Each structure stands twice: as C-alpha cells, then as structure tokens.
Amino acid sequence: MVSSAGLPFKSHRRTPALSQGAIRTGSWINDSTEFVQTCLDQVGLARDTVVVDSSGHRSLVIVSKTQQRVYRFPREANDAAEIADYGKRHELSAALGLPVPRWYRTHLGRPGEAFLELELIGGNGLDHPMVVGLAARRPVAVGRQFAYLLLQLRAISATLWPLPRIDLTGLWDDLAIRVRELEGHVPNDVYEAMDRAALAAIVANRSAHLGLVHGDLGGVNARFSELGRLTGVLDWDGAGIADVAADAAAVSVGLPPEARAVLFQTAPVIAEDAARCQAYVDTWTAQGALWALANDDEHGLNDMIRRERERMAKNGWG
Numbered sequence: 001m002v003s004s005a006g007l008p009f010k011s012h013r014r015t016p017a018l019s020q021g022a023i024r025t026g027s028w029i030n031d032s033t034e035f036v037q038t039c040l041d042q043v044g045l046a047r048d049t050v051v052v053d054s055s056g057h058r059s060l061v062i063v064s065k066t067q068q069r070v071y072r073f074p075r076e077a078n079d080a081a082e083i084a085d086y087g088k089r090h091e092l093s094a095a096l097g098l099p100v101p102r103w104y105r106t107h108l109g110r111p112g113e114a115f116l117e118l119e120l121i122g123g124n125g126l127d128h129p130m131v132v133g134l135a136a137r138r139p140v141a142v143g144r145q146f147a148y149l150l151l152q153l154r155a156i157s158a159t160l161w162p163l164p165r166i167d168l169t170g171l172w173d174d175l176a177i178r179v180r181e182l183e184g185h186v187p188n189d190v191y192e193a194m195d196r197a198a199l200a201a202i203v204a205n206r207s208a209h210l211g212l213v214h215g216d217l218g219g220v221n222a223r224f225s226e227l228g229r230l231t232g233v234l235d236w237d238g239a240g241i242a243d244v245a246a247d248a249a250a251v252s253v254g255l256p257p258e259a260r261a262v263l264f265q266t267a268p269v270i271a272e273d274a275a276r277c278q279a280y281v282d283t284w285t286a287q288g289a290l291w292a293l294a295n296d297d298e299h300g301l302n303d304m305i306r307r308e309r310e311r312m313a314k315n316g317w318g
Contacts, residue, residue, distance in 0.1 A: 071116070083116060090118065098236075150270050150273075153214065156241075185293055193311070198286055200279050201279050209273065211241065212239060213244055214235075249278065
C-alpha cells in the first residue's frame with residue numbers, strides 16, 4: 001500500500017508512530033494503564049473523576065468536567081518536545097479573536113509529563129450525527145458561521161501570525177518536473193492525465209491566497225451546540241500561513257448541500273478557494289505513483305493507476 005508519507009498536500013500534519021504498548025483498534029488507541037495513570041498523577045486527578053479519551057492519533061486527552069479543563073498529553077517524544085510551540089499557537093489564536101479554547105498552561109517534559117491545559121468547550125464535531133442533522137435542519141446558521149470563520153482566517157497575514165509557516169514554495173513546479181519520471185512506467189493516457197493535473201496545480205497556485213490555515217477543520221474539531229452555534233474550534237497545533245484553499249475545501253466537503261450552498265453564497269471567494277484546492281487534490285495520484293515508483297511498490301503503483309483512471313472517468317477523460 002502507498003503510504004501518505006511524502007505526499008505533501010494530502011496533509012501537512014505528521015502522524016507519528018504509536019508509542020510502544022499503544023494498540024490501535026479501529027480509530028481508537030488503547031493506551032497502557034501505566035501511561036494513563038502517569039498522566040493522571042501529573043495533574044493530580046483520580047481516574048473515577050475524569051473521562052479519558054484515547055481516540056486522538058497524537059495525544060491522550062483527559063477531560064475534567066468538574067474543573068471544566070482538558071489536559072492533552074502527547075504520546076511521542078517529538079510531540080512532547082514541541083508542546084511549548086503548541087501552547088503559543090493556542091495563545092496567539094485567542095489573541096486574534098479566533099473561537100479557540102482558553103489556554104491555561106503548558107507543562108514541559110517527556111511523554112507522560114508534558115501536557116497542555118485548556119478550557120473544556122461544549123458541543124459536538126462536524127462528523128457527529130447530531131451536527132450533520134443540525135446542518136441539514138439549520139443550513140443558514142451553520143453555513144454562515146463557517147463563512148465568517150473562513151473569512152476571519154483568510155484575513156490573518158504572516159504579520160499577524162509570526163510563527164513558522166507551512167512552506168509549499170515551489171511544490172507544484174517541482175511536481176510537474178518529477179511527473180516526467182513516470183513516463184514509461186504508467187500507461188500513456190494515465191501519464192498524460194497526471195501531467196495535466198500537475199500543470200493545472202501550477203496554474204491554480206498562481207491565484208493562491210495566503211492566510212491562516214488551521215489544517216484540519218473537518219471532523220471533530222469544529223464544535224457546534226445543539227442550537228446550531230459554533231462553540232469553538234479545537235487543535236491549532238498545525239496552524240500556519242499557507243494557501244487557504246485547504247480549509248475551504250475541508251469545510252465544504254463536510255457540509256450537507258444546503259449548508260454548503262449558504263457558505264458559498266455568503267462568501268463567494270470561499271467557493272473559489274475550494275475549487276483551487278480540488279486542483280491540488282487532483283495531483284494526489286501522481287504524488288502516490290511517484291512514491292510507489294521510488295519505493296519499488298508495484299502494488300501501490302497499480303493502485304494509483306486505478307485511482308487515476310477513476311478520476312479520468314469522472315472528468316470525462318476516459
């Protein structure tokens with residue numbers, strides 16, 4: 001299988017290897033009893049007074065409803081080393097008026113010692129059945145709130161966000177050159193389609209708008225109340241200045257058609273951003289084929305050829 005490693009636009013996030021003793025079961029990670037207890041001892045909480053959430057890829061989360069606090073404990077040493085930077089991002093997000101949980105403190109140390117202490121905010125994520133139904137029942141409210149959020153992020157420049165940016169400089173030009181390596185290794189029609197996609201990404205990137213990109217606005221991170229109010233956005237660890245197309249596409253894909261229509265009507269520029277992102281996403285099979293070729297992964301290469309042919313058929317190119 002082709003790994004997502006080395007596929008730069010699929011996600012700018014790292015998903016580090018799991019700690020020893022952590023076992024993935026579906027989307028859930030069963031952290032060892034010792035690790036959970038170490039984390040609890042670090043913040044002076046008893047197991048029967050909290051909710052322990054092991055569903056995150058990178059952190060164990062301990063929720064204290066009595067204290068209205070969330071404690072995020074990185075599982076990996078590299079994330080623990082960067083936790084001070086994560087805290088700065090939450091602080092800066094709040095200072096810019098973004099709907100983020102309040103940051104209380106950052107504690108440095110090794111896995112099991114390092115943690116972020118944040119405000120507990122209510123609501124459910126965009127992927128929750130209640131929120132999906134809510135977006136269908138209240139498309140105007142949900143669509144408009146996302147439009148205002150995306151416009152707010154769009155207006156944040158590198159001057160306002162001086163932290164390290166997501167560097168995609170020259171990415172598409174480099175990809176257009178590297179795609180030539182696939183000639184003779186994939187069928188001619190597939191090669192031509194992949195080459196066309198790489199060139200289209202270069203054209204799309206010429207109209208890129210740089211603003212603050214959250215990087216993962218879909219799924220669990222955008223939280224809504226039962227009345228349809230955006231209560232906050234979680235996980236600003238990977239936020240940085242980049243092309244806002246990524247967030248626009250993530251939000252639009254996650255919304256029901258009625259709410260998506262309101263989003264685009266409220267802020268037509270968001271529709272343009274989402275379309276630009278599609279041009280980037282269309283290069284994913286070429287990126288995957290290059291990765292497979294470099295790693296002598298014949299199965300992965302054939303899978304990317306199949307996926308590209310599906311994309312060609314969808315676009316009427318077959």
